[in-house]
Structures are given as C-alpha cells and as structure tokens.
Amino acid sequence: MSGALRIALIASARFPVREPFAGGLEAQTWTLAKALTARGHRVELFAAPGSDPDLGVRELRVGRPVLSEAARADVSMPDAVWMAEHHAYLELMLHLAWEGERRFDVVHNNSLHYLPLAMAPAVHLPQVTTLHTPPTPWMESALQTQVHCPVRFTAVSAHTARAWHASVPSPRVVRNGVDTGHWAEGPGGPYLVWSGRLVPEKGPHLAARAAREAGLPLRLAGPLGDRQYFGRYVRPLLGDGIEYVGHLRRRALARLVGGAAAALVTPCWDEPYGLVVAEALSCGTPVCGFDRGALGEILTPECGRLAPADDVAALAALLPETVRLDRREARRRAERFCSLEATAGQYTDLYEELTR
Template sequence: MKIAIIAHLKFPIAQPYPGGLEMHTHLLAGALKRRGHDVTLFASEGSDPALAPVYVCQPTGDGLGDPLRHASIDRAENAAYARIMDAVRNGDFDILHNNSLHDLPLRRSQDLAIPMVTALHTPPFESLEAGVRAAPVTMPFAAVSNHTADAWREIVAEPVVIGNGVELSVFVYRPVPDPVPYVFWSGRIVPEKGLHLAIDAARAAGLPLHFAGPRPNPAYWADWIAPRLGDDLTDLGHLGHADLARHLGGARAALVTPRWEEPFGLVVAEALACGTPVAGFRRGALPDILDASCGALAEPDDVASLSDAIVRAVALDRRACRQRAEDLFDADAMTAGYEALYEAALAAHDLSRLPPPRLRRVAGAQA
C-alpha cells in the first residue's frame, strides 16, 4: 500500500521523543516501511531523516507556554495542514492515516478520493471533537485503549481499539533488577504528569527515585520539583529509547502518576516489556492495561496510597510483567492491527464507489 501519515506538528518525530504520540508515529511509520509499504510521513522539521519525511513547517510546540503566541501557532498549523491535505489530494496514495489531533484534516477529508483513517490518542477536546463531527460518517476511527474508545463513544459509534505497542527487542526483559534498589519515573515534566507526587511517594516508601524526561514547563520545575531535589533523586535528563530501556529494566518498579485521564500511558508498556512492575494511579487507561500480575494501583493523587502500591509492586513477578507486554503491547501486533484497518477501509471505499444496482423488471410488477 501507498500510505500517507500525517503527524502531530508540535514536535519532531525523532528521539528523544517529547511524548508518546511522537514515539507511536515514529514506530508505526518505520514498521510499515519494514513490512513493505510505501510510506510518506508529513511532519515538522527535525523529524528523523531515516523515515524520509516530508517537512511541512517548523515545530509549533515551543510557544505553547506563551499565550501571546497561540494565535500565530494556530495560523501556522492551519496553513501546514492545508498544504498536507493538498499534497495528499494531488498525490498517488492508497490511504491516509491521520495522527494529527487537529481538526483541519478531518474537515478536509471529504475532498479526498481515498479513504482516511483517524487514530484517537486523547479523550475528546473541543477542536478535535468539532473535526470528528465534520468528518464523513463512514470514516474509520481507531482508539488506543478501551478507555479512550469509551470516551468517544457518543461521537464515534464503533472505534476499533488498537492498543499502542513497543519494540520488545529494544525494551528487553531484565529478570533481575540492578543490585542497588530504586524506582523509576519517566515522562514530560509537567503538572499533569505528577512527578512531584512520585517523588513524595517514593520517599514515603523508602526508595530512591530516578526520573527522566523533557522540561517544557519551567514554572512547574521551579515551584514543584526543584524544592524537592535531594540525594535520593537522580535526574537523568531526556533519554533516548536505549538508555530509557536500561534504566527502566534496572528499576524495582516504575511509577506512573497521571493527574488527568491518561488515554494509554506508553511508559506502562515499556516498563512491563523490561519486566518491571508498575505502581500507578487508578485513572484513565491504567486499570485497563494493568492487572494484579504486573501492577499495583493507587487512589488518584494520594501519596500514601501510591507509597503502599510501590511496596506491593516491587514484590510482583517480573516474568509475568514481560508476559503481559508480549500479550498486549507487541509493536508487530499493533502494526498488523492498523494494516487490517486500512484493508477494511479500502474495501469499504471500493464498495461505496460501485454504481447502484440496476433493478430488473419482474413480470407482472407495476411500474
């Protein structure tokens, strides 16, 4: 298949990943290429040249913290997505995969002569919901978790659930953690990810915390993280996947502390693939993707409850964690799921283009 993929334009599709959506887009584009498909990725400058992307604009995410720049960011993104949709319409593609979280590709999808598949990576928000409502009712949608599918159910009747995957060959199984115990946290260091709660809970559990991730919110770091820094914390910076896997695999547990309804949580899949159990808040998709064999859930935003979950998690069997990842989070299975969705969309699109059946006059019937 000749597949066009529209990326989120706020950050480059490259390591070290700013977030899970960039990682997912990179993984899917590369996996589809390796499976023999002709893939064109439309993405922002700085995206991985190994994917041979079509660069459409500078990354737009740098100004998100400045309200004075929001209008100019909106204009830049609208112009970039309009150029992408023009290129797809005039190109020789079989199908379009929309990973953008932007309303314009959805609104413009009716201009295309090919089917478009949209992946829902977040709960509904105003502009994306408006775009989904403007899209053709026949558009196929994928949701990254049962939780996300349920959140969209009133708008999208039957989203296909295709869970995110990770490369099991990168996040290798570690049957034994590092000899010096620690717990691990990774993600964007922003309020909604709750690193400050992970720090407090790890201290209450008596375990050092190693953490990693980009710092797009200087005010959160200054007000909530810097005052908590101490000898029991190790700031590893923003890690690529090889280093991330090494530190995850050495940990006694991974802490996942969303302060919002997290639609998936790729760090859960990455940790389990390494054999590292998870302690996290009972929120968003976590109750769907963890079970008692591989994780311990805590009450949301409750440090004491999370501290107790850490103690329970470190006692779990690491082989069971890896098995959960192999069963649910294999990148090859995820890619096959999208291939099946593309094939179904193409088949439905071909049927929709057939002429209506000609009615044969039955003898004796009235005209």
C-alpha cells in the same frame, strides 16, 4: 497480507518525530512508521521539520504564513504557534486533495489537529484517524460538519473509545504497541523510575513524594515540558535519593527502566493510554500507579498495583509489594497485550479492509 500499501502517515506538527522523543505521541508515531515499513509498506511521514530522515519524512511546512499588516493587526488573530500549525495542515490537506489519489492507497491521520478530519471529504482516499486524547471541541466541531464522515476511527484504549462515544459511536480499539525487542527485559535494581514529560498533568512531583515516603530512591527521566512547574514543584524534591537524570534517548532510557525495581506512573488526568506503562512492562519492570484512564486496562495484579487517584500515601504503601512482583509476568503481559507487532498487524488489517 495482500501486498505493499502506499501509506500517508500524518504526524503531530508540534514536535519533530525523532530521538529523544518529546512525548509518547512522537515515540508511537516513530515506532509505527518503522513497523509498517518493516512489513513492506511504503510509508511517507508528514511530520514537523527536524524529524528522523530515515522514516521517509516529507516535512510539514510549519512556518508562519505571510500575513499582511492588516491581518496581523486584526483582533481575531490567534497566536503564532496556532497559526503556523493551522497553515501547515491546510497546505498538507490541499496537497492530498490534489495529488493523494495518484500517490497513496490510504491516509492515516495520527495527529491531534482538527483539519485532517475537517477536510477529509476533499481527499478521495480511504482514511483512518487515531483518537489519542479525550474529545476536544475542535475535533467534535469538525465531525459535526460531515453528514457522512469518510473516516474510519481507531482509539488507543477502550477508555478512550468510551470517552468519544457521543461523537464516534464505535471506534476500533488498537492499542499503542512497544517494540519488545528494543524494550528488552532488564535485571531490575534498587531504585524506582519515572519517565515521561515533566509537566503538571503527568505528576512527577507526586512520584517523588511517594518514593520519599516509601524510603526508596527514584530516578526521573524526560523532557522539561514545563520549566516553571519543574522549578516550583519538582526541583525542591530532588536530593536524598530523588534524582533527575535528563531527557534520554531510547537506548539509555530502556536501560534505566530495565534496571529499576518498579516504575511509578502518576497521571493527574485520565491517561488515554499510558505508553510508559507498556515500556516498563516490556522491560520486565512492574508498575505502581494511579488508577486513572486506561492504566487499569493494561495492568493486571500479576504485573502492577493501582492506587486511588492522587493518593500519594496509598501509592507509597503499595510500593513494597510492587517491587516483589515477578518480572517475568510483567514481560509476558507486554508481549501478549501491547506489542508493536500486534499494533502494526491490526493497522495493516484495517488498511487492507478499507482499500478492498
């Protein structure tokens, strides 16, 4: 490493970057900031109010702009959340345009918002944008405004890189890593585990149905991202071995995952990466999931099984062989393929390449 870098790390403004994490993006941002700091870099995190103060946070001013009555009454007025995020990123990018060269060596946009990309030419610094999702119209529009885009792109999986090919021909694949020290190898146990945001696209109701069909107990953990969905589709499936244990902090969640016989991963969309897969493998817990998105990149026959998308019966049928897989193979896969140290190292290499 050539030396310590001053890194402006831009997070999502939707949720604070703190435990218990609202989702995988917040968890990944937190662990990346910690890992880069541990390597000696000076990281300043621009994140939502209420984020972990130990990260060196400079809060994004996520508040409603003071708009006139006439502006609020305009028919084009978007909803308050959209306007607040837009205003926060607009202020941030103008701040980086004015002061960025004096204070930072590189900007890493780890958010999902279009403005850090659209306003990148105004910030005269090397810049990296990580692609965490499939293409969105806002991001593609921002890209099309720039003849010579000053940003280098990374994608969290080969699947995501392929999805962006039309707009970003060759993003560098840097997979999200997990702290294998924190997600320690666990002993396993008699139950299955499902973790993540309880929202329709993550399919926890399908995990509950598969567990019941296989005759195995299941513990669901995570924030209630959609209470209406939870009440209609998940709550009626609880009981008789299917249990919702709440939104857990990392330490408690790692114990839960490490104590499971297998982890169920049931995306109802093409998952761009699947951080919960990497976390489970790091705990030595084999994974049984739907073959969607990037899951097939992470799992091998030694550490997991994949069923056709949305096929609950096939998923249930694979569970008996999944729970018999060697936990040591799962752990080895995490150490070799999705460690946080490897992720931080690849980003450091990219920052240094750009600052040279």
